[in-house]
Amino acid sequence: MSAAENTPRKLPGSLNTNRRLDRWLRINRDGTVSVFPGKVEIGQGILTALSQIVAEELDVGLQRVRLAPTDTSYSPDEGMTSGSQSITDGGAALRYAAAEARDLLMQKAASQLGVSLEQLTVTDGTIKARGGGSVTYWDIATEDLLKREATGDVPPKPAGQHSVIGAAIPRRDIPAKVSGAPSYVHDLDLPGMLHGRIARPPSYGAKLAALDEADVRAMPGVVAVVRDGSFVGVVAQREDQAIRALNRIKRIARWEERGGLPESTDPRFLLKETTEDEVISEKSDQPAAARKAKTLEAEYTRPYIAHATIGPSCAVAICDDGRYTIWTHSQGVYPLRHDLSKVLKVEPERITIIHSDGAGCYGHNGADDAALDAALLARAVPGQPVRVQWMREDEFTWEPYGPTMVVKLKASLDADGNIVDWVEDIWSNSHSTRPGAAKGVNLIAAWHLAKPHEPSPPRNPPLPGGGSHRNAIPIYEFPNQRVTNHLVKRMPLRVSALRALGATANVFAIESFMDELAAAAGADPIEFRLRHLKDPRARAVLEAVAAKAGWKKGEKGDGARGRGVGFARYKNGAAYVAAIVEVEIGNEIGVKRAWVAIDAGLVINPDGLINQTEGGLIQTVSWVLKEAVQFDRERVLTQTWLDYPILTFDEVPPVEVTVINRPELPPLGAGEGTQGPTAAAVANAVHNAIGARLRDLPFTRDKVISALA
Amino acid sequence: MAITLIVNGKQHEVAADPETPLLYVLRNDLKLKGARYGCGIGQCGACTVIIDGKAVQSCDVPVSGATGKQITTVEGIARNGKLHPLQEAFIAEQAAQCGYCATGIIMSAKALLDANPKASEGEIRSALKGNLCRCGTHQRILRAIQRAAKEWRS
Numbered sequence: 018m019s020a021a022e023n024t025p026r027k028l029p030g031s032l033n034t035n036r037r038l039d040r041w042l043r044i045n046r047d048g049t050v051s052v053f054p055g056k057v058e059i060g061q062g063i064l065t066a067l068s069q070i071v072a073e074e075l076d077v078g079l080q081r082v083r084l085a086p087t088d089t090s091y092s093p094d095e096g097m098t099s100g101s102q103s104i105t106d107g108g109a110a111l112r113y114a115a116a117e118a119r120d121l122l123m124q125k126a127a128s129q130l131g132v133s134l135e136q137l138t139v140t141d142g143t144i145k146a147r148g149g150g151s152v153t154y155w156d157i158a159t160e161d162l163l164k165r166e167a168t169g170d171v172p173p174k175p176a177g178q179h180s181v182i183g184a185a186i187p188r189r190d191i192p193a194k195v196s197g198a199p200s201y202v203h204d205l206d207l208p209g210m211l212h213g214r215i216a217r218p219p220s221y222g223a224k225l226a227a228l229d230e231a232d233v234r235a236m237p238g239v240v241a242v243v244r245d246g247s248f249v250g251v252v253a254q255r256e257d258q259a260i261r262a263l264n265r266i267k268r269i270a271r272w273e274e275r276g277g278l279p280e281s282t283d284p285r286f287l288l289k290e291t292t293e294d295e296v297i298s299e300k301s302d303q304p305a306a307a308r309k310a311k312t313l314e315a316e317y318t319r320p321y322i323a324h325a326t327i328g329p330s331c332a333v334a335i336c337d338d339g340r341y342t343i344w345t346h347s348q349g350v351y352p353l354r355h356d357l358s359k360v361l362k363v364e365p366e367r368i369t370i371i372h373s374d375g376a377g378c379y380g381h382n383g384a385d386d387a388a389l390d391a392a393l394l395a396r397a398v399p400g401q402p403v404r405v406q407w408m409r410e411d412e413f414t415w416e417p418y419g420p421t422m423v424v425k426l427k428a429s430l431d432a433d434g435n436i437v438d439w440v441e442d443i444w445s446n447s448h449s450t451r452p453g454a455a456k457g458v459n460l461i462a463a464w465h466l467a468k469p470h471e472p473s474p475p476r477n478p479p480l481p482g483g484g485s486h487r488n489a490i491p492i493y494e495f496p497n498q499r500v501t502n503h504l505v506k507r508m509p510l511r512v513s514a515l516r517a518l519g520a521t522a523n524v525f526a527i528e529s530f531m532d533e534l535a536a537a538a539g540a541d542p543i544e545f546r547l548r549h550l551k552d553p554r555a556r557a558v559l560e561a562v563a564a565k566a567g568w569k570k571g572e573k574g575d576g577a578r579g580r581g582v583g584f585a586r587y588k589n590g591a592a593y594v595a596a597i598v599e600v601e602i603g604n605e606i607g608v609k610r611a612w613v614a615i616d617a618g619l620v621i622n623p624d625g626l627i628n629q630t631e632g633g634l635i636q637t638v639s640w641v642l643k644e645a646v647q648f649d650r651e652r653v654l655t656q657t658w659l660d661y662p663i664l665t666f667d668e669v670p671p672v673e674v675t676v677i678n679r680p681e682l683p684p685l686g687a688g689e690g691t692q693g694p695t696a697a698a699v700a701n702a703v704h705n706a707i708g709a710r711l712r713d714l715p716f717t718r719d720k721v722i723s724a725l726a
Numbered sequence: 727m728a729i730t731l732i733v734n735g736k737q738h739e740v741a742a743d744p745e746t747p748l749l750y751v752l753r754n755d756l757k758l759k760g761a762r763y764g765c766g767i768g769q770c771g772a773c774t775v776i777i778d779g780k781a782v783q784s785c786d787v788p789v790s791g792a793t794g795k796q797i798t799t800v801e802g803i804a805r806n807g808k809l810h811p812l813q814e815a816f817i818a819e820q821a822a823q824c825g826y827c828a829t830g831i832i833m834s835a836k837a838l839l840d841a842n843p844k845a846s847e848g849e850i851r852s853a854l855k856g857n858l859c860r861c862g863t864h865q866r867i868l869r870a871i872q873r874a875a876k877e878w879r880s
Binding site for chain 1: 742743746747750753754757758759760761762763764765766767769770772799800801804809813816817820821822823824825826827828829832850851852854855857858859860861862863864865866867868
């Protein structure tokens with residue numbers, strides 16, 4: 018056999034790595050369909066969208082679709098739920114798996130009814146022959162029907178036949194969530210459950226020098242004090258008792274701290290760090306370069322930004338006879354199990370990880386860390402479930418932040434106002450230190466044990482998606498271009514994936530600079546962008562948002578109010594997003610209104626897409642106007658919401674979303690598309706309003722004052 | 727120490743330290759999980775309940791301070807097996823992403839509308855100043871509350 022014959026053919030989405038149909042779907046005799054997604058709900062409504070895909074392709078009512086919680090004992094391994102890939106990975110797998118399952122059912126029906134496939138129609142799982150006679154999926158589906166590898170040969174329905182895909186189906190999970198019913202891992206309440214808390218060191222790298230454990234053990238309700246190196250946790254009968262014990266530990270423990278944080282919160286410390294440099298895009302056209310008439314330079318930065326979930330991370334674990342069962346809101350149960358297995362020193366098969374919803378995470382927060390915390394405490398009280406919830410300050414001080422970044426830009430215009438040369442340099446840490454790496458362990462507690470694990474070497478997700486360099490390569494057509502990624506290796510603060518990764522800072526910089534260049538060229542910002550864009554879908558979102566907002570060519574602010582635009586195609590391969598925002602500047606900057614146009618290809622659930630787009634915009638306005646993690650040389654100082662204000666109800670703008678549906682095209686990842694365009698639109702609106710160019714996020718009152726000075 | 731609480735019209739005896747924040751008693755002793763921990767110091771509103779008609783952050787109230795008072799949690803606002811108009815409106819407007827903050831917001835909104843069914847959008851926004859939402863669902867939430875208020879009045 019040749020090598021080519023040995024290589025399995027490429028299947029759509031996550032079907033490629035989880036190739037059996039029964040890994041995804043089961044047709045039940047009771048008239049239901051079980052679906053086994055490997056992607057998880059993180060507030061983006063993905064489970065509703067996946068149900069729609071299955072209902073559509075299988076031709077069954079939505080109410081028949083049952084979603085099994087993601088669980089390492091049976092779910093397909095889809096890695097992480099991240100990067101706006103749930104529809105393109107998990108959705109594609111289910112779309113093809115369901116289409117193929119339907120085909121197998123139809124073939125079986127044809128043979129049972131003694132007719133050809135052409136004579137069959139199916140409605141809600143009942144297959145009818147034109148000449149009479151019918152069977153149901155529930156009658157003919159046998160155990161072995163889906164026990165086979167997918168071929169990927171059965172095409173999904175053409176767009177013209179869609180009735181469930183494309184419909185604004187209400188979210189499955191919202192009724193329970195607004196009723197107050199237990200909905201999150203935080204709400205899990207098992208018989209005999211104990212409560213744990215972790216007494217983290219006061220700063221990175223601090224070592225526990227002394228702790229009177231007996232003092233803590235003597236406290237009411239305390240069942241165990243778990244100490245291993247500098248990892249300290251407490252288990253108590255009641256949650257309030259665990260918190261009292263935690264507070265006691267914090268008072269009496271002595272730590273040796275080591276410092277080592279950057280000298281200031283100004284991101285420019287990155288420029289002095291050792292970097293690994295890579296030119297990620299280079300184009301050369303000498304005659305075009307020779308037309309240079311005017312050159313501009315600018316530098317943009319963003320600080321460390323916290324995910325700042327509303328519900329601090331939580332997990333429940335039971336350790337029984339050397340086996341662990343762990344409930345978690347992790348974004349990746351298999352990668353988490355991989356790391357847990359190393360720390361707990363048990364085979365992965367002896368660890369069952371069950372996903373349960375958490376509060377919105379917006380990337381890699383404390384979810385995985387809390388799972389190890391719960392496991393380590395559960396090990397001390399075999400057979401008894403232990404629930405660990407982080408305190409607010411645990412989440413703020415120990416979550417891995419979205420990395421700080423610096424972007425330097427230099428570009429030249431010709432006499433006609435066309436960009437003829439573009440030079441871009443970006444400085445950042447890696448944007449992914451998630452669990453699941455071959456080497457090392459990416460869970461906090463593992464670093465604090467007496468025999469510590471090293472964190473794994475940071476992985477900067479490769480292009481075209483990219484990590485720090487996500488969206489660093491401009492999507493515009495420039496004849497000369499050089500983009501260099503300076504990957505900063507040292508990570509003084511813990512960092513990882515925050516919604517949109519490097520795209521936020523890169524698009525903020527590119528799109529702010531596009532406005533600066535447009536001004537230098539005497540051009541309208543939207544017209545200037547269109548001048549450099551060929552892709553018709555890119556042009557269409559810009560034109561759509563301009564029309565919706567009633568953008569007037571060359572419109573100017575009035576010294577207090579102004580509007581600005583931002584555009585990007587997320588990851589240069591996912592959804593196209595253009596945003597216009599209106600700002601008003603008084604004592605502070607307020608975003609008063611916003612318009613967004615988005616093209617995410619085939620839309621599975623338009624309301625879900627709009628909800629994600631509105632939310633993405635509002636969250637970004639919060640980042641842009643308010644957010645920066647504070648620290649001194651020794652400690653992270655951001656501990657409570659007072660230290661880290663976010664946008665509140667009296668500050669949020671109305672957002673008008675225009676969806677450009679392209680039912681004939683594949684769906685594109687959309688959940689992180691608004692971040693970059695929104696950040697730039699705010700900066701451009703401020704400039705439009707008051708003539709001041711803000712290049713350092715966040716745009717607090719001080720920044721406005723110094724820009725005006 | 728036994729403490730008597732009146733929650734959703736029913737009397738309960740709980741054995742807890744009097745300083746225990748009401749939130750933990752509701753969640754763990756009474757198994758009412760709708761009030762949620764977010765910050766523990768009254769800054770985020772995820773744990774909001776209504777005590778004697780006022781929206782209160784239950785993480786910030788010692789259980790001993792709630793004895794003898796009428797405590798209403800989100801589990802206690804449905805009537806005759808039907809969700810409260812605010813809850814119905816949240817579903818109708820799809821006013822949630824992760825939903826973790828939603829129950830606290832519903833309770834803040836209920837306290838406001840009970841006292842002032844004609845609350846304007848500005849008054850609603852102001853009443854929700856103490857409730858944080860991180861997903862950016864604010865506009866849908868505001869629409870849902872206004873929708874419920876309209877029904878309230880009619």
